[in-house]
Amino acid sequence: MLDIIRPGDPAYRSVRHVYTATGSPAAVVRPRSADEVAAALGFARESGGPLAVRSGGHGISSVATNDGGTVIDLSRLDAVEPLQDNLVRIEPGARWGDVAAELSPLGLAISSGDSGDVGVGGLATTGGLGLLGRAHGLTIDRLTSAELVTADGTIRTVDAEHEPELFWAIRGAGANIGVVTSFTFRAARVPVVAHATFQYRVPDVASFLRRWGETVEAAPRTVSAFLYLLGDGVALxxxxxxxxxxxxxLTPFLRVAPLLGRHVQLTPYASVVTATHAPQTGQQRARTHSGLAVHLDEPVAGRIADLVDAGFGQLLQIRSAGGAINDVPPDATAYAHRHQNFSITAVAAPGRTDFDAAFDKLRPALDGLYLSFESTFTPQRLLEAFPPTTRQRLRAVKAAVDPDDLFHQNFPVSAH
Ligand SMILES: Cc1cc2nc3c(=O)[nH]c(=O)nc-3n(C[C@H](O)[C@H](O)[C@H](O)COP(=O)(O)OP(=O)(O)OC[C@H]3O[C@@H](n4cnc5c(N)ncnc54)[C@H](O)[C@@H]3O)c2cc1C
Structure with missing residues (x-):
């Protein structure tokens, strides 16, 4: 029997919201198997109203809950099972911190992101730009097969031999295609990492960014680097x-700008990405925009500096891409962005609609976007996430497996 939580049930409070949004769904279904996911899709269809699919509830797009509809909450599907040959079977409701904790004692790791609370399902169906990215690629680049429940309730094994088009599509646009109920990844051998934090004094954002960008691009691919511009002339x-x-x-990073602080330790990757499992109450509501860049050169760095000067107050993050991520051909996965070296994300308070216009001034200098860091799905944003040939191919896949567009909640390729 399906586990269904409804308003008034004692557990409802703990499952109605996500990290980035509050919600009032009519029902939250918590399946324990792929068969139950198929049954939950049937339940959602019969119930009518909106559908949301949730793994870790950390989606920036805030579509993993809704008002008055059904949420399929995959948190009970959270197994992490090391197999042979560095393969690991992971269910979507696990958090990346839990995955790292399970794999570290084996000397293994899968690059995910900078937060251990992020869910496996949302990240591993879009990309996964993580702190081992330049060394070991995107999270999706380590995927060898997946179990997928499509709109008609069919449970499919997808990999390079079976359903290759579906395997291509779920690596970048998974939310459009179905519900992934199990992932098999090939983990990388990572017994230990050097984890460094640097706090810089940044009197001039544009020139700092140019130097930062050059330093990252010149670094060996064993290095991945995330930068957080905190405002008030400080970067972390x-x-x-x-x-x-x-x-x-690490030495070149000491010379990028005057240092306010630094710390380096050798540590298992699991201590870099830890999960807190904090209750989700919509505590991180925000407006978030994303873009990718080949270099942090003058046009990009100057416009980022203008955005920082405009003072939206929350956070501007720059993540390294490149390295092993760019070894993969752009048509190998539905994440097509394989020549950019940086991902830029800006976060503002949800009410700051003037932030959109400010970020738009940066966009002409950018080259594509990563949908997991973008909270708006206008036609232009869709095109930046999925370039024309990718989008055309995705639409063909979707027409075959989801002709009624059941899965249209997150960057819907069928729209517009
Ligand atoms: C604090 C924070 C830090 C982050 N850092 C990084 C980072 O460093 N690198 C990075 O790449 N990303 C990062 N992200 C973005 C993150 O990858 C996405 O927000 C991702 O969608 C979160 O996954 P989730 O399972 O927690 O999300 P959920 O909110 O549960 O899901 C988001 C959406 O993904 C789809 N989805 C979820 N599960 C499935 C599934 N099993 N099958 C098909 N579709 C599914 C659904 O449309 C769902 O609405 C970060 C997000 C946050 C909030």
């Missing part, structure tokens, strides 16, 4: 190196 960087002998790779 996390740099992860997959070599135990990290000093040569």
């Amino acid at each position: 960087a996390t740099v992860v190196v997959t070599d135990a002998d990290a000093e040569p790779a």
Whole structure:
């Protein structure tokens, strides 16, 4: 029997909201198997109203809850099972911090992101730009097969031999295609990482960014680096190196700008990405925009500096891409952005609609976007996430497996 939580049930409070939004669904179904996911889809169809699919509830797009509809909450499907040959079967409701904790004692890791509370399902169906990205690729690049429940309730195994088009599509646009109930990844051998944090004084954002960008691009691919511009002339960087002998790779980062603080430790990857499992109450409501860039050169750095000066107050993050991520051909996965070296994300309070116009001034200098960091789905944003040939191919896949467009909640390729 399906586990269905409705308003008034004691557990309702703990399942109605997500990290980035509050919600009032009529029913939250918590399946324990792929068969139950298929049954939950049937239940949602019969019930009518909106549908939401939820894994870890950390979607920036805030569509993993709704008002008056059905939420399929995959949190009970949270197994992490190491197999042989560094393969690992992981269910979508697991959090990346839990995955890292399970794999670290085996000397293994899968690059995910900078937050251990992010769910496996949402991230592993869009990309996964993480702190091992330049060394080991996007999360989706380590996927060898998946179990997928499509709109008609069919449970399919998708990999390079079986249903290759579906396998291509779920690596970048999974939310359009169905519900992934199990992922098999090939983990990388990562016994230890050097985890460095640098706090910089940044009197001039544009020139700092140019130097930062050059330093990252010149670094060996064992280095991945995330930068957080905090405003008030301060930036914080996390740099992860997959070599135990990290000093040569880290030294150039000491020279990017005057340092206010620094810390380096050799540690298992699991201590870099930890899960808190904090209750979700819509505590992180925000307006978020994303863009990718090949270099942090003058047009990009100057416009980011203008955005910082405009003072939207929350956060501007720049993540390294490149390295192993760009070894993958653009048509190998539905995430097509394989020549950019940086991902830029700006976050503002939800009420700041003037933020959209400010970020739009940066967009002409950008090159595509990563949909997991964008909270608006206008036609232009869709085109930036899925370039024309990718979008055309996705629409063909979708027409075959989801002709009624059941899965249209998150960056819907069928729209417009
Ligand atoms: C604090 C924070 C830090 C982050 N850092 C990073 C980072 O460093 N790198 C990075 O790449 N991303 C990062 N992200 C973005 C993150 O990858 C996405 O928001 C992702 O969607 C979250 O996954 P989830 O399972 O928690 O989300 P959910 O909110 O549960 O799901 C988001 C959407 O994904 C789809 N979906 C979820 N599960 C499935 C499934 N099993 N099958 C098919 N579709 C599904 C649904 O449309 C759902 O609405 C971060 C997000 C946050 C909030």
